[in-house]
Amino acid sequence: MTKPQPRGDGSVDVLDGRVIRLGARVVCDAWESDCPYRVQTHIHDDHMAGFETSTGLQDLIMSPATFDLLVAERNAALPYRDNIHRIPYGEPHDLDDGSTLLLQNANHMLGSSQVALTLPNGVRVGYSGDFGWPLDSIMEVDELVVDSTYGSPESIRRYSQGDAESALLELVFERLRHGPVHVVAFRGTIERVVQVLAEVTEPIMASEGLIRTLSVYRQNGLALPDVEDVASDAGRHAEALGRYVRLYTKGDALGNAEASGTKIVCRAFSRERPVETFSDRSHRVGLSNHADFEETMAFIEGTGARRVVTDNTRGHGVELAFAIRERWPHVKAEPRPYSA
Numbered sequence: 001m002t003k004p005q006p007r008g009d010g011s012v013d014v015l016d017g018r019v020i021r022l023g024a025r026v027v028c029d030a031w032e033s034d035c036p037y038r039v040q041t042h043i044h045d046d047h048m049a050g051f052e053t054s055t056g057l058q059d060l061i062m063s064p065a066t067f068d069l070l071v072a073e074r075n076a077a078l079p080y081r082d083n084i085h086r087i088p089y090g091e092p093h094d095l096d097d098g099s100t101l102l103l104q105n106a107n108h109m110l111g112s113s114q115v116a117l118t119l120p121n122g123v124r125v126g127y128s129g130d131f132g133w134p135l136d137s138i139m140e141v142d143e144l145v146v147d148s149t150y151g152s153p154e155s156i157r158r159y160s161q162g163d164a165e166s167a168l169l170e171l172v173f174e175r176l177r178h179g180p181v182h183v184v185a186f187r188g189t190i191e192r193v194v195q196v197l198a199e200v201t202e203p204i205m206a207s208e209g210l211i212r213t214l215s216v217y218r219q220n221g222l223a224l225p226d227v228e229d230v231a232s233d234a235g236r237h238a239e240a241l242g243r244y245v246r247l248y249t250k251g252d253a254l255g256n257a258e259a260s261g262t263k264i265v266c267r268a269f270s271r272e273r274p275v276e277t278f279s280d281r282s283h284r285v286g287l288s289n290h291a292d293f294e295e296t297m298a299f300i301e302g303t304g305a306r307r308v309v310t311d312n313t314r315g316h317g318v319e320l321a322f323a324i325r326e327r328w329p330h331v332k333a334e335p336r337p338y339s340a
């Protein structure tokens with residue numbers, strides 16, 4: 001259960017357990033007993049708290065692609081529920097209390113959404129969800145809950161995501177000359193890796209579960225190269241030849257990848273350069289589906305919000321709120337919950 005907390009003085013809040021509250025009747029990415037609506041911004045595990053409870057007791061709202069990914073990964077029974085509402089980006093959806101909900105692309109992974117809610121009193125509130133950069137459009141709201149993953153002013157990358165993608169491709173080409181290449185990334189990022197590797201002529205291999213997810217991406221319009229199932233005849237043949245790229249994401253056992261080739265972890269870490277090299281067989285590439293600090297500030301400015309609650313669930317909310325107050329003194333900014 002969520003612990004009672006002192007309320008903020010506005011219409012948006014973040015309660016313990018990352019309960020993002022928009023007005024009195026909508027929560028995002030959480031179960032809350034007194035809220036009839038749950039908006040699901042995307043399918044990463046840290047946003048799925050209480051999902052099974054919500055499917056039984058709340059109306060669920062999400063983008064069609066998020067729905068497709070949930071069906072592929074979690075629960076084949078979802079299509080038969082009438083309390084799940086698939087709302088395309090940019091199409092306003094009226095709730096029964098007179099408020100209106102709008103989802104916009106958050107560029108974090110397939111289906112990820114910014115959530116804007118216009119309350120019956122006309123106040124516009126919103127939640128960024130996890131978001132990448134750049135964005136095609138930024139929601140306009142009066143009050144905002146913003147993800148603070150890279151909310152520290154230390155979190156500035158001095159290279160673009162295009163630089164990171166080019167560096168990844170170059171590194172994979174180079175290391176394939178020495179044997180298999182094992183690439184590890186979060187869901188959402190691993191699909192970007194597949195796109196980047198379209199020019200690779202050696203077989204690309206993945207688990208059956210990841211291949212099922214990739215098929216959802218294709219259904220939603222992404223052009224991706226063929227990926228072989230590691231357990232198939234073609235997969236086993238490629239493995240025996242020793243020239244292939246193997247992809248790993250949540251749920252895939254990595255085994256002893258470095259012993260049989262090169263391991264590349266795709267995760268933003270270094271501020272200065274897109275590739276960090278630990279040894280010939282171990283590298284990290286700064287692919288990230290999260291905005292960095294300055295991009296987060298640009299997002300906040302783009303929303304026009306006059307009150308900003310920084311989601312302090314994973315830390316950095318305090319630094320981000322301080323930076324907002326310093327840069328824009330007219331904006332009221334506060335971290336919630338107060339202790340991460």
Ligand SMILES: [Zn+2]
Nearest residue numbers: 042044108130
């Ligand atoms: Zn996420």
